[in-house]
Amino acid sequence: MAGFVIRRLVGMVAVLFAVSVLTFLIFNVIPNSNPAQRMAGKAATPRLVASIEEEWGFDEPLPQQYLTMMKKIFSGELISYFGQENVDQRIAEGIPATFSLCAGAAAIWLFFGLLFGYLSALRAGGPLDRGLTIVAVVGLSMPVPFIAAIFLNYFTYKTEIFPSGEYVELTANPVEWASHLIVPWVTLAILYVGFYSRVLRSNMLDAMNEDYVRTARAKGLSERRVIRRHVLRNSLVPIVTLFGLDVGVLLGGAIVVEGLFNINGIGQYAYESLKNVDLPPIMAITLFGAFFIVLFNALVDIAYAYLDPRVKLGESAR
Amino acid sequence: MRRLRRNRVALAFLGLFLLIVAFCLAAPLWASDVAHTGPNKTHTLTKLEVGGESREVVNREGQPIGPQWLDAGGRFFLGADGRLGRDEMVRLMYGGRTSLAIGFAAAALTTLLGTLLGLLAGYYGGWRDTLTSRAMDVVWAFPVTLLAIALGLALAVGGLQIGPLHLSGSSLWITILIIGGVYVPYMARPIRGEVLSLREEGFVEAAEALGAGPARVMFGELLPNLSSTIVVFFALNVANAILLESLLSFLGVGVQPPNSSWGTMLSSGLDLLSSAPMLTYLPGAMVLLTVLSVNVFGDGLRDALDPRSRVLLEAHSGLSAAESREGIAP
Numbered sequence: 001m002a003g004f005v006i007r008r009l010v011g012m013v014a015v016l017f018a019v020s021v022l023t024f025l026i027f028n029v030i031p032n033s034n035p036a037q038r039m040a041g042k043a044a045t046p047r048l049v050a051s052i053e054e055e056w057g058f059d060e061p062l063p064q065q066y067l068t069m070m071k072k073i074f075s076g077e078l079i080s081y082f083g084q085e086n087v088d089q090r091i092a093e094g095i096p097a098t099f100s101l102c103a104g105a106a107a108i109w110l111f112f113g114l115l116f117g118y119l120s121a122l123r124a125g126g127p128l129d130r131g132l133t134i135v136a137v138v139g140l141s142m143p144v145p146f147i148a149a150i151f152l153n154y155f156t157y158k159t160e161i162f163p164s165g166e167y168v169e170l171t172a173n174p175v176e177w178a179s180h181l182i183v184p185w186v187t188l189a190i191l192y193v194g195f196y197s198r199v200l201r202s203n204m205l206d207a208m209n210e211d212y213v214r215t216a217r218a219k220g221l222s223e224r225r226v227i228r229r230h231v232l233r234n235s236l237v238p239i240v241t242l243f244g245l246d247v248g249v250l251l252g253g254a255i256v257v258e259g260l261f262n263i264n265g266i267g268q269y270a271y272e273s274l275k276n277v278d279l280p281p282i283m284a285i286t287l288f289g290a291f292f293i294v295l296f297n298a299l300v301d302i303a304y305a306y307l308d309p310r311v312k313l314g315e316s317a318r
Numbered sequence: 319m320r321r322l323r324r325n326r327v328a329l330a331f332l333g334l335f336l337l338i339v340a341f342c343l344a345a346p347l348w349a350s351d352v353a354h355t356g357p358n359k360t361h362t363l364t365k366l367e368v369g370g371e372s373r374e375v376v377n378r379e380g381q382p383i384g385p386q387w388l389d390a391g392g393r394f395f396l397g398a399d400g401r402l403g404r405d406e407m408v409r410l411m412y413g414g415r416t417s418l419a420i421g422f423a424a425a426a427l428t429t430l431l432g433t434l435l436g437l438l439a440g441y442y443g444g445w446r447d448t449l450t451s452r453a454m455d456v457v458w459a460f461p462v463t464l465l466a467i468a469l470g471l472a473l474a475v476g477g478l479q480i481g482p483l484h485l486s487g488s489s490l491w492i493t494i495l496i497i498g499g500v501y502v503p504y505m506a507r508p509i510r511g512e513v514l515s516l517r518e519e520g521f522v523e524a525a526e527a528l529g530a531g532p533a534r535v536m537f538g539e540l541l542p543n544l545s546s547t548i549v550v551f552f553a554l555n556v557a558n559a560i561l562l563e564s565l566l567s568f569l570g571v572g573v574q575p576p577n578s579s580w581g582t583m584l585s586s587g588l589d590l591l592s593s594a595p596m597l598t599y600l601p602g603a604m605v606l607l608t609v610l611s612v613n614v615f616g617d618g619l620r621d622a623l624d625p626r627s628r629v630l631l632e633a634h635s636g637l638s639a640a641e642s643r644e645g646i647a648p
Binding site: 018019022027142238241275 | 462468595630
């Protein structure tokens, strides 16, 4: 077990290293990307550009620049090229908002996704199943800006039921916190609700044809017990995998939703920095996001080693 | 195919999809014969004569005219698109051409690369497998949207130079390459998993015993067995690509002017959300309907070809169905 965990951790670090190198390269090989030129402004003299290059270390070879940047990320000294603020500090400030957004959305999509999937599988083929299938497929096909626009227009502009986005500290006012976040939560969760309910439904329908379910029925267990104990439990196993993957990827979704609802979190910071081609924050945020993805992947692997004795450590984990 | 023909819902949505395609293909006809304008032609000072009454396309406050339906002989059927007074209907049709073209081209790219990489990695195993799998791990560890936005921004600024081929920053090919590229691991992994189990089958051994080389086995034996998975994957790739296109263009890092797509229209419409919500709703609804019809048809296709397959799950998570059923994360 310990060996497995260690191997997984080494793999994590290797992937994160590759991600950071790749991000660094993307923004260094693109044309017109010389940050000194853009920092100096349009009417800059070559001498000014050169002095900025020297001051910020842009004249050094790329590997050296990369090392310096990574060192600064981990020591918390990284300064952005534009605005020249401390990057790690900005990210830390954005964490509560982004975390609230993601956690709330994840809770909503798990609850409704699993509920819809469960009901649909129980009543497979019936009107309830059909209705929920329509809801799920529409959710899967919904462009995020469209649903956000509908919510904004009806709930914020027309009826003023929910305030428009923005983030209120949970500790400052829990009611305001929730009412400001509810529309962004639903917006972010809709796609996943559709997806999870579809997956759970098809898993449950598959499980119902399995031998162990027939055995359970033959033993004379009540239908309710068969469904809850045998069908549902086995169908939830893959959901754990998916959830681990999706929670890690949420930061990407947060970029769009935070921008639309004006929530000042990491996603919005990422988008601003991308627009300014501001490499230091982009590097830090990408690594931050990638860290979560890799971490959750590893956690899922390790959790499985406990949950499922069939998983042979080492072999199946490649 | 008989099973597909009996699936009326899937067929109805295929019909809807074909209608949308026809709608977009008719763009030049509508533009030249009905609306008498182009998708980028502005009408800030134009006045429409409707039943002896004169209506400004854009009024003094900068508000665009609403839908005219057939009052003005089809001009400004859905009204104008904002301060610039462009014909919304014409733009919707032309934007759809862009969105659909990107969706199909990107899906074709993903399908091609995903299948090829999956085949190579799964068939050869060894260092080739390790190399592709590790490379895919890295792409996978990026938040997809973040990676796509980063590439979109980077390439929109400077264009792309591949050997002698230069793509300018506003070229649609850049968006196609990005969208097609980021989804490759999500398809290559499940295909690889399937190849791994297929290559243990008797028919592969038989072909090898008859002296078939690797290329022959991969493309002559394995590929035909993957065809139903690939077809269903393609449909889902189209749906995903159209969605991602709308998102990237909405954020300003996808389709660049002078081109426009449903995604760019969503984003420009948002400025007038409270006064003219239709300008946001129309392109949004078009994306929704297109993706919905592709998804439902893809579902029907899957049920007809291979009812137990889990392409939906695979395309979303990049896990192969066996992995997710066994609960082994990669």
